Amino acid sequence: MRLARCFWIPRSIVLLLLLVIAVGCGEDLTSLRNFVLEEPAFRTYDSTRLPRGQWPEEYATITEAADALTPPLSLSGPDTGEDGIIYAAALGGYYLMKVQRSDGGFGYQYDLRTGTWADEDEIHRQCGSTFTQAMLAELTGRPGFSLSTEWALRWLTSQVTQQADGLASLADLGGTALLLLGLTSHAQQTGDSSRNALIDQLGMYLLRSIGVDGVFTRGGALQWGQALQALGRLFDHTGDVRYLDAMESTGYWLYLHPERSYEATDEGYLMSLWVADPLMRLYGQRPLEWIPEYLFRLTDPIVAAQHLPHNTGDPEKLGHYDCPEAGGGATWRTALRLEGVVDGYRLAVLRGDTARALTYRESTLFALYALQKLQLRAGDTRGAVDPVLVEGAWPQTPDGRTLRADVTHHTANTLLKAALYLELESIEKE
Template identity: 25%
Template sequence: MIADSRTLADHMELGFGRREWAAPVWTVLRRHGEALHAGWVAPGPVRTQLATVLALPAAREATTLELAAPRAWEAFDPGAGDAFPHRDRGLFTYGFRVGEQQVLVPPTQTIATNRPPAKVLDSLLESQELAPKTDRHRAGGAKADADQALLRLDGATDPPVQPLFRGNRVVGLDSVTGDEAAAMLDRMLAWVHANVAGDGALPYTYWPSRGEWSSGDNVIRQLLATLGLIRAGRVPGRAATAELARANLARNLRAYLVDCGDHAAMECTGKGKLGATALAALAILEQEGTHGPHADAFAKLRAGVDRQWREDGGFQTFLWPAERNDCQNFYPGEALLFYAALHRHTGEPAVLERALRSFRCYRAWHRRHPNPAFVPWHAQACAALYHATGDDELRAFVVEMTDWLVTLQQWGAPLAPDLWGRFHVPGRPDYGPPHAASTGVYLEGLATAYALARDTGDTARAQTYRLAIRRGLRSLRQLQFVSEVDTFYISKPARVLGALRTEAYDNTVRLDNLGHALLALTNLPSWDTAEP
């Protein structure tokens, strides 16, 4: 059923406050995500433009019509170093001219194809036998902000016109409630159940625009999801998730564990990583303890972690290649978290002694080399060790790290509102790019720090952390695929619904995006998100 063009025009005029657009309008007719027709419609009254598109034969089969209407154009230099900031992808229509050739790149097309405008320009340069990137200055460039909308053509009873912002809707902070946090978790678990293989394996990367799975893999990121499933499966009523977690853990041990005789390590792409080995041991410990079905694997993985510990408290971060000792902001924190959990489980004094020596070693490291990636793992480990010992040095270090981390969270204008709540420091590439997985892991540490501040009577600091958590959850909710609106260009929605895109302008689905979000949400089982 094709919606009446007059009704759609009424909604358009009400939603955008204009009866006509002075520039051509980009339109795409789709049937359940598949593009049937795409093209530009001449400037003119909204009613005329809609009638023109809906008269096309493809409209009889279409379920949605997307449009992007450029407003004021301004020239820019495509060869400038900052010509294509990621934050502008999906917001602007870009126009490029090289010689007699020109191309327009609508913002909704950028989102739907996951192809940055700069790559479109480089393809145009190549077609003119010019060099990509280095010859961008030879192109003329213009860009324009654009109205964006999705029109439902399938007789839906909900509003048929949905204004879009970067091909999506902006999630408000007021929507981050306890119920919505629970719904986010439920949607993530639904994605897992819909996409798990028969042997318990989970896909690592999916490209929605291509409709393809990646052949790449990463053992640490696989294990993050495993650990998140184990914790989520403990909740009453989630027996199916608990069973899936057991199958997924067993599969990952089969796929990645390398038995070295008196110890073991988790290997991926030819590397035996301390972080993966520690996370696998932690997953077994949380799933079944030290004497369960995987007791032998646990003992050898624990021995693998022990082999990498040094007398000064530091860790060698790769079992092989032995000469590698980087990733110091990641793997030692994962190993220390394992030691903290192991001591909580067994009470072994020697484990506690090792953990405390590592705490002091890496506290000094972080003070010399501050990096946000360091914070969440060490915050969780130090909080657990504080509960075991009452040593206030541990609590104070959690506070020190977390107070610094919250200053790195982005909030407010001039940043686009769909990016609010992420953690990013422009000008510090060593801190890493903003993306769902980093926001998720920072929330893991923040959740622990919030609980610690609340339980120790540090009310003001707890409220600061709580606000940062709400803002971070807003960011994750923005990145979660949830409905036919943000999947309007996806022909296989079951492969993305409930999963998290990497950024608002990058729809790549990665397992660590979901894994860290699972761990963050399960670190907040009783968190009240209402305003204080």
């Protein structure tokens, strides 16, 4: 079977084409067995791709520009309508750039059909959007993403609580962990060491939140996974073996105690989302046998519950994972499941598990196809009162009108990892 060519075309045309294929082949409309996804054409995301941030040439550094200017940064060029997984992810980052507030935070919830913003916000999701901008800056080298990250970090770090024992935190265990993702990525990309002391204080807060045998003493299961991912980033940034030891002890505790986490519920994908990346990194340093057992235990059920040509007759669901919490239809929550699948693919390759790697790869390609159809693109902004503003964002469902920053940042992150880990595309860093 040929696999997915992950290109973007308007959703209405996709649905019509699939219907014609099914009818023309005499296929029972309860299946799409004649649907074929081709291998994606290899592309390189480079400096010629538009849009891009309008970098003010009079400022030599990110710090100077951040001091002198107020967000949002203006963009040059529109969505060109071109194909590309990394291009789609970058558009997500440019959507976040367009909705960045003057204080550095990101506009959180927007109704695309009325043009109104909701007051609802959450610091954890602001941290997540900041990490997306930092990740795009680190991978592409585009200064606009670095500037967007710097503005966001200034706003976020102004809300950090300095504690009497020399530690620091943001809101709670999860907020602290998510802030660290953006801080460490930004520091590595820019070479700016001015926040290293703060990174150390926040990192020590995580370490002192770990009790006997690796159990976290603060937060709940979702925050434990976020903290585990931050520990991995801290080790990469500092080389401090204490973070590696903490990854091993906390990861092993989660492996031994599925009943204490989301793994014991129908939301086990939330553990895969957060723990797969750091444990895959840990496996590269310490190839412990419990790591693949744990990650495949989390990920195999996700892959097994996907709408594929042999088991669905609904073109809109094709490629999406079964997401009962979202009604079982086409939904952005496929991205939350896909990220763990992509990490699982990389681990399967490391272990030489060819059969599982092929299964995860096929699953990834179908999910990429589904998520790219869901994105708002030029010519398919679905009744938006400001079409240019919403280009690049992901709604929650194909007909959804509410745009949340976390939906776009999670999906963009996942597409970046999928394109690079599966070597479907490359980036020519500036």
